Amino acid sequence: MALISLSQVSKIYPRGTRPALDTVDLNIERGDFVFLVGASGSGKTTLLSLLLREEEATDGEIRVAGNDLRRISDRQVPQYRRSIGFVFQDYKLLNNKTVWQNVAFALEVLGTRRSAIKSLVPKVLATVGLTGKERNYPHELSGGEQQRVAIARAYVNHPQILLADEPTGNLDPTTSLGIMEVLDAINRTGTTIVMATHNEEIVNSMRKRVVELHNGKIVRDEAHGSYDSALYFPDSQVEANAVKVMESERSEAIEAAPAGGIAENVEGDAAAAVSQPDYERDEGIARLANSMHSGRTGRYGEAFAPLEDTLTWGKGLKLDEYQRAQESGSGFAPSVETTTTEGTGLSVPDVAVPEMTASEPPALAEPVESVESAGVSDPDETDASTAQQSASAEPVGPAAPPASAAVPLPPAPPAPPMPPAAARSAQNEEQQS
Numbered sequence: 001m002a003l004i005s006l007s008q009v010s011k012i013y014p015r016g017t018r019p020a021l022d023t024v025d026l027n028i029e030r031g032d033f034v035f036l037v038g039a040s041g042s043g044k045t046t047l048l049s050l051l052l053r054e055e056e057a058t059d060g061e062i063r064v065a066g067n068d069l070r071r072i073s074d075r076q077v078p079q080y081r082r083s084i085g086f087v088f089q090d091y092k093l094l095n096n097k098t099v100w101q102n103v104a105f106a107l108e109v110l111g112t113r114r115s116a117i118k119s120l121v122p123k124v125l126a127t128v129g130l131t132g133k134e135r136n137y138p139h140e141l142s143g144g145e146q147q148r149v150a151i152a153r154a155y156v157n158h159p160q161i162l163l164a165d166e167p168t169g170n171l172d173p174t175t176s177l178g179i180m181e182v183l184d185a186i187n188r189t190g191t192t193i194v195m196a197t198h199n200e201e202i203v204n205s206m207r208k209r210v211v212e213l214h215n216g217k218i219v220r221d222e223a224h225g226s227y228d229s230a231l232y233f234p235d236s237q238v239e240a241n242a243v244k245v246m247e248s249e250r251s252e253a254i255e256a257a258p259a260g261g262i263a264e265n266v267e268g269d270a271a272a273a274v275s276q277p278d279y280e281r282d283e284g285i286a287r288l289a290n291s292m293h294s295g296r297t298g299r300y301g302e303a304f305a306p307l308e309d310t311l312t313w314g315k316g317l318k319l320d321e322y323q324r325a326q327e328s329g330s331g332f333a334p335s336v337e338t339t340t341t342e343g344t345g346l347s348v349p350d351v352a353v354p355e356m357t358a359s360e361p362p363a364l365a366e367p368v369e370s371v372e373s374a375g376v377s378d379p380d381e382t383d384a385s386t387a388q389q390s391a392s393a394e395p396v397g398p399a400a401p402p403a404s405a406a407v408p409l410p411p412a413p414p415a416p417p418m419p420p421a422a423a424r425s426a427q428n429e430e431q432q433s
């Protein structure tokens with residue numbers, strides 16, 4: 001049985017003019033990585049909100065890990081959300097807490113034992129490359145670093161499912177690549193990822209399953225898909241309306257102008273525009289859309305080489321050493337610096353996630369112990385009401401697995417040499433840090 005299944009699901013918001021989701025059928029298997037794509041307003045966030053049980057379907061059946069979401073009461077929702085990590089576009093970190101506290105807090109509200117928190121937080125921070133930033137507050141971090149804290153918080157419990165709504169929406173291409181590498185690594189531990197995105201370069205590089213929505217309907221579902229947003233040009237309706245308005249303005253101008261005057265020219269232009277075949281008229285807009293969306297503007301195109309050719313994320317990644325070792329056939333042993341300097345601690349052979357567990361994710365609906373029992377970092381700051389509020393507003397995964405459950409991850413694919421553009425980006429990131 002699929003981990004996530006939607007059957008004939010529709011969602012009509014109270015003041016919605018059309019269904020935000022329209023009789024959607026979708027199955028997502030355990031371990032899948034699914035990109036939800038589609039123009040603005042196509043229903044991506046709505047679908048994620050339904051899975052998170054932030055919204056309820058108007059019609060149809062949604063099952064997540066065996067739970068029929070129609071049968072989950074509001075009181076049971078926080079419990080349900082413990083199996084689901086959620087990453088937002090705008091991070092939603094607690095600004096008065098440090099990096100360490102932000103991540104620890106997700107465990108505290110679940111009543112995780114102090115010793116487990118102490119063991120899990122540094123591991124997940126190393127995983128996302130934030131070792132050394134534990135004491136920093138969100139405002140002292142870059143956008144990419146803040147998003148990595150958010151991912152660490154969402155992932156620290158090893159949720160079965162990680163939902164991400166435009167997690168790279170506010171980030172530059174190189175930083176986005178880093179975020180994708182973290183998500184990919186998390187997916188390789190068995191966590192199912194559903195990510196809404198507009199970013200074609202990411203989708204086209206990753207070649208994961210792509211589910212495309214258009215006006216609330218699934219119009220495409222491909223195992224190793226790509227995304228071309230120009231196929232459903234997001235502003236086509238706006239454009240069509242604009243053309244109509246312009247054409248009616250032109251005819252009004254022609255009617256209002258005296259005969260033989262300027263109106264003749266206007267009429268000439270308007271007539272030329274109208275008599276132009278559609279494909280020619282659309283060319284300019286199509287070219288612009290194509291250029292904007294496919295990265296030919298240089299916004300993304302250069303930086304986004306296929307993901308497996310880059311692996312730029314991770315300070316201390318010794319690609320030159322790796323390359324030399326590969327060439328000499330002696331295998332790769334990361335230098336001491338690779339694992340001890342500030343940064344990810346990632347080395348090439350295990351660049352995926354050194355300390356993550358690959359064990360079966362825990363089942364849903366584990367009882368919450370008292371929040372008080374969890375006080376770890378800043379007991380003063382951890383009051384139960386805030387904790388509960390955060391638990392529902394910022395869902396976290398199920399109770400953390402014991403630290404002893406950690407098993408080595410399957411090795412990540414080797415990192416070939418970086419293409420020049422990616423190498424430059426990595427170098428820039430290195431210098432900035």
Ligand SMILES: Nc1ncnc2c1ncn2[C@@H]1O[C@H](COP(=O)(O)OP(=O)(O)OP(=O)(O)O)[C@@H](O)[C@H]1O
Nearest residue numbers: 013014015016020039040041042043044045046047
């Ligand atoms: N709370 C709401 N009340 C009424 N209508 C809503 C609400 N939230 C979303 N909608 C409508 O539902 C449709 C789908 O919106 P949704 O946010 O799911 O799209 P999206 O694909 O995530 O868009 P974007 O890429 O811009 O985030 C849109 O027409 C939107 O206007």
